[in-house]
Amino acid sequence: MKKSSLLYGALLLALLVAPFVGYPMFLMKLLCFALFACAFNLLIGYTGLLSFGHAMFFGFAAYVSGHAAKVWGLTPELAILAGTLSATGIGIVTGWLAVRRQGIYFAMVTLALAQMIYFICVQAPFTYAEDGIQSIPRGSLFGLLDLHNDRVMYYVVLALFVGGFALIYRIIHSPFGQVLKSIRENEPRALSLGYNVDRYKLLAYVLSATLAGLAGATKAIAFGIATLTDVSWQMSGEVVLMTLLGGMGTILGPVLGAGIIVAMQNYLSGLGSWVTIIMGLTFVVCVLMFRRGIVGEIEHRLLKKL
């Protein structure tokens, strides 16, 4: 217990000094995707539900917060709140539909529903189709703190990330989180113990959707852009890969996985379609011989030694 709080402390310290060492823009991207992957992991890693449509929360929230900041002229915190709540709304409706099916069907249903949201975003006037919402103003936090400085913006993103991460940590270690894990391990047994499994699943799904929305909304404000890429099925696949690579069902795995994928996309962006090919191969390798992911593998080895 002590060791892990030391680890979290060291990580937080590293993130606090990071913008003086690395590029704030890159770090913000990393944090947004890390939060996105952590939110996704809450569902796959701790409830055992594979959603193949998480881009709908991320992307739609990005559109809503972008629209709120640019057209309605809301301050950034309200714009992010609006985006996050829109993801909650989509989460309630799609989750209500999706939890009716289990396992592999759940994955296909979420993928299909996300594609529906994608087509809605293609057609809706406020998303500007192929162009996306561009030059979204960052504005001033609470009308006081000017966010145009990248480092200031970074600390806001960091605060949101830490908040989201702490919430996920809290959920996982709560009695509610234990019920989720029992559903993951043995759903019929959880049901026979008297838990309303569908309600637990739906709540986990909505929480995950909300946090994914927070990540998307934050990204839209920090980068000033919301496009169809954020809501496409490729984005849903990317977040699956981040979580799988880092380690499903580990707390820090998705953060590491997001870091690796974002860094890879950054450094290999000149290679065009090879990035897609490498990502596909990573999927194959992870599934065939590396199912615990990096953090999961480390934890497994450490436990073996003890």
Added chain:
Amino acid sequence: MSEIFGVPIQALMGQLMLGLVNGCFYAMLSLGLAVIFGMLNIVNFAHGALYMVGAFFAWMLLNYAGVNYWFALLLAPIGVAAIGIVIEKTMLRWLHQLDHLYGLLLTFGLALVLEGIFREFYGSSGLPYELPALFRGVFDLGFMMLPKYRAWVVVVSIVVCLFTWYVIEKTRLGAYLRAGTENPNMVKAFGINVPLMVTLTYAFGVGLAGLAGVMAAPIYQVSPLMGSNIIIVVFAVVVIGGMGSILGSILTGLALGLIEGLTKVFYAEISSTVVFIIMAIVLLVRPAGLFGREK
């Protein structure tokens, strides 16, 4: 009577025909998915990518080797099936004991690889595939013009679908397959080579996708993205029909193609989402799917 609800009959019939052609592709792809799922318990995400590969094989055969449509109709599915054998033997085989989700993740990765390779070498704009001379022109049916090639696609895919249904439901080979789905160990005990059967089932399923790809090549542009565009709709079709029934997946595919065609005439705004809307309604009314037998 040249109008129905203010829509000219010619236009209505034209859209219905387009819808039916789309429905044929949905039916062939969801049929392949159902066959594979029945035997391997894997939802083959690479199905759309292999459909795209089938179309590209036809294009490559024509443009690099001068092999015409008729031979491509035979050779391209065989090529795709060969890829399927390699995939099954080297990768999917190791996932039998694991959660079904890993099969979906692995084949998703394969889909990305295939799509990435073709996008790298052929770009994403799409290549035209010339219609074979025999199929140029239309049949004049009096109330509508029926392009010959569309009629051919509909006839062939319905024949292929019914043939597959017949083999699986009515022949001895099909009986082995169905028994292998229910209880592989028992079937093994009777001296039947189940692993070989599994490999061939996967090869056949993706071969169907390859065949659909060749038939789609002259209608749509041959593009690396054609697979991912169609596979998600086919997934929705599979959720609507349920993967338990062969005939069910064929009928659902055809019906949804027609419905899509109709919405293009009467309410075009939702034509790209109508399949998903129907899926949502089916989930509310009959969560196991129209033909599903899930617990």
